[in-house]
Amino acid sequence: MASAQLTDKELVSELKRLGYTPGPVTESTRPVYLKKLKKLWEEQPQPRGSSSCWLGNTIQSCIIKICLVPSNAICQLTFLSFSVVLHPFGPEFDLHYDVKDRDLILNLLLSLHEHLANVAGEHDCGDLKNSLNRSVSFMSVYLSIYLSIYPITLCVPFSCSLGVCWFLGRLIGADPAQPIEDVSEISRLESIHPRMSFFCRLRRAFFTVIHRVLFVLAGIGVVLGLVYYMKYRWRKEEEETRQMYDMVERIIDVMRSHNEACQENKDLQRYLPIPHVRDSLVQPQDRKKMKKVWDRAVAFLSANESRIRTETQRIGGADFMVWRWLQPSVSPDKMSSMPSKVWQGQAFPLDRRNSPPNSLTPCLKIRNMFDPVMEVGENWHLAIQEAILEKCSDNDGIVHIAVDKNSREGCVYVKCLSAEHSGKAFKALHGSWFDGKLVTVKYLRLDRYHQRFPQALGCNTPLKPSSSCMNSMSRLNQRSSTSSSLGFS
């Protein structure tokens, strides 16, 4: 007889499950309890997903069919209204059982397989909470077979062969991780081809696709975010470095001019306290913002600038870090020191020989204001514009200035409100020295100007220099205030 009989424990648990509390299962009480179990199963209301009852019913109907057929005649089993001819069990199976048994077995297996698939499919589609629902208790299957086909002994050996069970699906033992060695270890059967409704499959496919697409998008998003962040950081770094160099240059200028002032005025100390320099260069509202830039500039200077030395001096009783300008000036003549973006006077008086008698158009082209090769930084064109505005500060008729950064001649284009204003500007600019270069001006045709600069068509407001300190005019103002007359007048 088969080894996989219902153990006492299983019998007891089955009975308990059906609501009956049994006593001990002994040799003598066992048959009685089995009968009781069978009766309870039959009495049970048919729940939808219960595998055991279903199987019991189909097998029972199969049995009933068999019994109805006269036992003497050769009975053709018409269980599922077709007979299964193909099976994976090999020729020994055919030899071992005769036709009707074979059909019974195969049909049984087929229905069991389908049922398992349905159970698995239902579980996968519906609630995924209890993973135990996916599989069917082997015992309940066996029970139903055993109890229903009790009189027929053939089903017992077949149902207990491991090969058959493999055909049905996945075998799960008591410990889900271990493989099954023997039939007695099987505790549950699970289908590996779950059968899900079309709608359910559609839904699952849809969700899978959506999830994959989302993952891909998320990956792309992360990569893009990284790229943008790197770009942003890089840009910020560049900006800060540029600001630092700008600050360094301004500090050098201040030191140099202070040095020159010291040349004249021997009472001044030759060094400048660093905080004082900072406070003079950086506006109060910017000090906090520029702190990092300032510190970098200070570090740069102490490491890389040889003409400025950092010392500690005692000023007014407190210790200060100071800078001292070390480079001796080449000559006491301040005119030979490098000019930087300042107007330096008129080269020749304007008369009829070198300028048109009356102003022709409101547009001017100013040449030789700068050398594009020598210019460094981002905003030197603003300094040029400022210089022009400051030179023509009395003339509030300039509405548009454009610095042509790429022109080798250093051209700047200016548009004024009227010909009269441009004439005044002409007189102020033509023939002046700026930054060591001689500036020349000529008139341009208005329509050509508008062709070149269409944005000037709408400009009507006069432009003013942005700061009132008039840096580019400092030389001229200085010279006019002192009585010394040097150089080029």
Place this chain on the structure above:
Amino acid sequence: MGEKSVMALAGIGEVLGKRLEEKGFDKAYVVLGQFLVLRKDEELFREWLKDTCGANTKQQGDCYSCLREWCDSFL
């Protein structure tokens, strides 16, 4: 009950008694034991009786009542 034979039980005559003895239930108290193991369940005990010695309904009922009353009185 003591050592009374199984035929002392109500409903169990010679034939049934012999069958029971063959199965190993030679004394009344053994059958009582079986009755108690079946938790004094009427249906199960009847079933068991029928399977073991082929008792008919009347015999089953008599035996069951007999044992139940004994238990009610003495247990």
